[in-house]
Amino acid sequence: MTTLFSAVEAAGAIAVPSADSDKYSRGVLGVVTGSERYPGAAVLGVEAASRTGVGMIRYLGPERPAAMVLARRPEAVTADGRVQAWLLGSGTDPERDDDERARLVGLLDQALPTVLDAGSLDLFAQAKGPTVLTPHFGELVPVLSAVGVETSKQAVAADPATWAARAAAETGATVLLKGATTVIADASGVRFLVRAGQPWLATAGSGDVLGGVLGALLATHQPALAERPELLAELAAAAAWLHGEAGRTASGGGPIQALDVAEALPAVIRRLLVGA
Template sequence: MVKHASWQEWRCAEARSWIAVPDQSDDKYSRGVLGVCTGSAEYPGAAVLGVQAAARTGVGMIRYLGPAVVAQLVLARRPEVVVGQGRVQAWLLGSGMNAEDLGDAAPDLASAAASGVPLVCDAGALDYARLATGPTIITPHFRELAGLLTRAGASVNPATIAEDPGAWAGRAADLLGVTVLLKGSVTWIADPTGTRFTVSHSPSWLATAGAGDVLGGILGALLATHHEQLQTDAQALPALAATAAWVHAEAARRASGGGPIAALDVADAVPATIAALLAAPTAPSETAAPC
């Protein structure tokens, strides 16, 4: 695995400035409304995990679109979620969906992609990034990126991407014209302007089912809380992606305590992780580890 000098390791000192802290004048709308179109009958838990992570990251409101059976599970975990269409300020799309069998979700994904608001496109919605009219980030793992690039005309296999994931994240950003967050033991974030960030301190216990769904929820919440800035500041998107990856990794470390974790543990550790981040000394950290 090659890490070139142009890649900047994202640390707590950088992440801290991308956490939106509400003040007394804020309400649920000014804090950001995240639309979530995720989950399926086959993978209903993806929706629950993403919604839980978004709620724990600090978004003002969440609207959920998806199968009724999945919506019931989401509401059982987070009864404050609003089910159905309405105004949103960012979208999380595709987690827990199969791109080859989207069914009734396809029209909702297409509508969200064309809405002009910031998008997180994951799993089954990766191909919808080409329809996006607003700031967009895709969050593939190696196999998903290989398939996406092959469909875009750059034939590659997952093993080749694993040999130099940073280079392939950069190529994907250039070819697809979107910000890329490439998941793995190191998270690689690249955008078409040449911005390059890494997050490298994830505990190995984070390699667990549903962890990517949690990351999507954290990232979606951060996009919603920064929706106004994203419309005018192109550099905000990779910075928010790196911050989401940092919070995800540090929440996993906090939840683990050196032992095994499950994805929901990570989501539930996000508030304490953010609190510790905001309370940390302002001097830059000497390492990629926690503040």
């Protein structure tokens, strides 16, 4: 059954720390995003994750994006170590060398909850843990082609719910198909529609922010995901709702940029928790 996701459901996805919480129990997100060509994607994703409530972020991407991440978020850690979830691919190119591919496949072998975005969408078949794919219409086409299903960006745009459900069924992943109405589908079909947000959100880097929000939610809910796999679609929908509402808050009816959306997240979450 398809549900229009609401603020009440979004509030339930926020992991509120207790007096006994520490940075590890609050969730550690591993991030491999950004590139020499698109370093800002790393900054935006880390910024969004840090403002969604994760306990620690390990950024393990290239040198130039890493320097930019640390300049913006000095609390980020650039050393390898324990994580509860991965965010991979934002601002990267799928045309990677063999060493980088082997490295990413090694991370996926850990079977942790994972967000595959942009340049890592092609790795869905190697993912061992609960996985969310976050394509836009054009990016869904090669994902489907990889499993023998041919379509076009125009066809996906004309019927996103059908194609999101098809992609989820064929790949075994949860699919968050970005658009004016975001569609979340898993093996059971289309689970949620999210209509939060407004047209000013159609700006460069907006999807990188969404990836960071979703990565943080997966990291903070890793133990629960092991017990309730269906929670993955709920967290994907919550991320889309938070992203959209942060865009609305940041905009106030006027133009915004992606970093504005990330910076608005704490206020949105605070209002949700007060309301809950």
